[in-house]
Structure formats: structure tokens, C-alpha cells
Amino acid sequence: MDSELLTGVRAIVDRHRLRILGRLATRPADPDALAAELRLPVHVVRKQLEVLVHAGLAEPDVDRPGAFGARLDRVGELARALAALDREAAGIVTSPEGAWPHDGEPLADTLARLAPTPEEAKILRSYLVDGRLATIPAQPTKRRFVLRFLLERVFTEDRDYPEKEVNQRLAPFHPDVAALRRYLYDERYVDREAGLYRRHGPRPEVRGTAASPGTAASPGTAANPGTAANPGTAANPGAGETGSEP
Numbered sequence: 466m467d468s469e470l471l472t473g474v475r476a477i478v479d480r481h482r483l484r485i486l487g488r489l490a491t492r493p494a495d496p497d498a499l500a501a502e503l504r505l506p507v508h509v510v511r512k513q514l515e516v517l518v519h520a521g522l523a524e525p526d527v528d529r530p531g532a533f534g535a536r537l538d539r540v541g542e543l544a545r546a547l548a549a550l551d552r553e554a555a556g557i558v559t560s561p562e563g564a565w566p567h568d569g570e571p572l573a574d575t576l577a578r579l580a581p582t583p584e585e586a587k588i589l590r591s592y593l594v595d596g597r598l599a600t601i602p603a604q605p606t607k608r609r610f611v612l613r614f615l616l617e618r619v620f621t622e623d624r625d626y627p628e629k630e631v632n633q634r635l636a637p638f639h640p641d642v643a644a645l646r647r648y649l650y651d652e653r654y655v656d657r658e659a660g661l662y663r664r665h666g667p668r669p670e671v672r673g674t675a676a677s678p679g680t681a682a683s684p685g686t687a688a689n690p691g692t693a694a695n696p697g698t699a700a701n702p703g704a705g706e707t708g709s710e711p
Contacts, residue, residue, distance in 0.1 A: 469521075469604060473543040476520035481505060482513045486522055486535055493526040493534035521603065538600050546591055575617050577671045585610045598639040601648070609652060615645060616654045620664040628660050 477483055484503050488494065496514060500507040514533055517523035521539045526532040581589065588607045592598055593614075602608040619634040620626065626634075628646070635642040646662070649655045655662045 470543065470546045472520045473522065473539070474547070476516050476522055477543075479513065479516075481509060482517055485510065485513050486517060486540070489523055489533060489535035490537060490540075493529055493532040495529070495532045498532075536603070538603050541600055542591070542603065569618065569621065574671050575614065578617050578669045579613060581610070589614060597637070601639060601641065601644060608648060612645075612648055612652055612654055616649065616664060617668065620655060620662070621668070623664065623667065625661040625663050628662065631662050 477486065481503075484505075485499055488499060488502060494502070496507055496510045499505070499514075500510045503510070514523060518525075518533070522536050522543075523533050524536055526534045576586075579585070588602070588610050592600065592602060592607070592611055598611065602611055615635065615638060618638070619631065631646060632642045635645045639645060650657050650662075653665050656665055657663075
């Protein structure tokens with residue numbers, strides 16, 4: 466269990482925090498209002514709010530100074546992560562493929578380009594459901610890998626993409642295309658000029674046979690070009706090549 470998930474779980478095992486979070490899920494409130502509604506001392510409410518904010522499950526309301534609201538996206542992430550752990554404990558192997566609705570290269574080829582680590586493959590399984598993002602990850606590390614995946618699905622050619630086309634290509638994955646565009650630009654995965662978008666770097670090649678997302682191959686397991694021939698041993702021109710193909 467990673468530290469972020471563990472922090473979230475610890476935050477919701479307390480009955481007071483669960484009640485506070487449940488109340489904030491309906492609408493923002495300040496500590497005094499929460500204390501009155503839940504019949505808890507104000508100092509207890511303030512202390513539990515600090516824990517929920519630290520765990521990313523609650524946040525200050527920008528429209529109401531002093532009030533707090535629930536981070537429902539983070540609550541959803543926590544629920545999916547726990548569900549994934551439950552499936553793994555039961556020996557159920559899942560992949561992000563689901564009912565894959567997208568055109569273009571096979572999903573396996575995209576994964577082979579990315580060569581995800583087991584942890585990155587786990588992130589993709591958690592967020593990609595039937596070919597769509599259940600939500601945009603709030604945690605930057607997780608969001609960056611999801612953005613890398615979208616980059617390889619959307620910006621498949623080394624050319625300029627008009628904003629309208631980018632929107633059309635992102636929409637099948639998540640309705641908030643403006644947020645995805647902004648994240649892709651902010652993380653320097655794409656460049657933007659005069660309404661045109663272009664991937665920042667060249668597209669990686671497919672790395673051998675695509676691995677299952679649950680057992681992603683390490684990039685280091687690709688064929689080692691140094692094993693093609695031993696430079697210290699001259700090849701026999703009269704014999705065919707032997708050994709592994711580079």
C-alpha cells in the first residue's frame with residue numbers, strides 16, 4: 466500500500482472524520498457550523514479538519530473564507546484504489562482495456578511505447594475504465610503518467626494539431642478537454658502557439674512485444690544491442706549467424 470493511499474485510509478477510519486467528510490460532501494461549511502450540526506466541540510472539528518485536509522480529502526472553499534468542502538475526486542480515487550487492492554487480494558487480474566472503444570493503434574502497442582512500470586500500470590488500471598478516464602488524477606505523479614498515456618493516444622503524428630482537433634481527440638477519454646489540454650501544456654508534453662498544439666518530443670517506438678499492464682516489462686528488458694556479437698571474437702564468414710537477434 467503506497468503512502469498516499471495509507472494516509473487516506475488513516476484519515477477515514479475515525480468516526481468523527483467520517484461524519485465531517487460526509488457532511489462536507491453535501492455542501493461546504495465552516496468549523497462552527499459543523500460543530501453545531503454534528504454536536505461536536507469546535508476544537509475537535511478543527512483538529513479533524515486538519516487531518517482531512519492533510520490527506521487531501523477536504524480543502525478550503527475559495528468562495529467562502531473559513532469554510533471547507535470535500536474533495537470528492539480524491540474520495541473517488543481512494544475508493545478505486547481500495548477496490549483495486551481488494552481485486553488483487555482476490556487474485557482477480559484486471560487491465561485498462563475493458564471495452565476498448567477507440568480507433569487507432571491497439572492499446573497493447575501504446576503500452577509498449579510507454580513501457581510502464583508495475584506501479585504505472587496499476588495507476589492506469591485505477592483510472593481507465595472501459596477506455597475512459599473515471600476522473601483526472603489529483604496527485605501530480607499519477608496525473609503525469611495518465612497524461613503520457615493520452616499524449617501517445619492523441620498526438621500520434623509529428624505535426625501541428627488545431628485546438629478543435631485536440632478537443633475532438635481528447636473528448637472520448639474525458640469531457641473536461643480544457644483541463645487535459647492545460648495539463649499537457651503545463652507539464653511540457655506539448656507546445657502551443659497561435660492555437661496550434663504539437664508534441665514536445667518525438668514519439669517513442671514500440672518496444673518489442675507489449676506487456677500486460679499488470680505485469681509490465683521493465684524498459685531494461687529490451688534486447689541488448691551489445692549482445693549481437695562479441696567484438697573480441699571475429700565472426701566466421703563461412704558460417705551463418707548464431708545467437709540472439711539484436
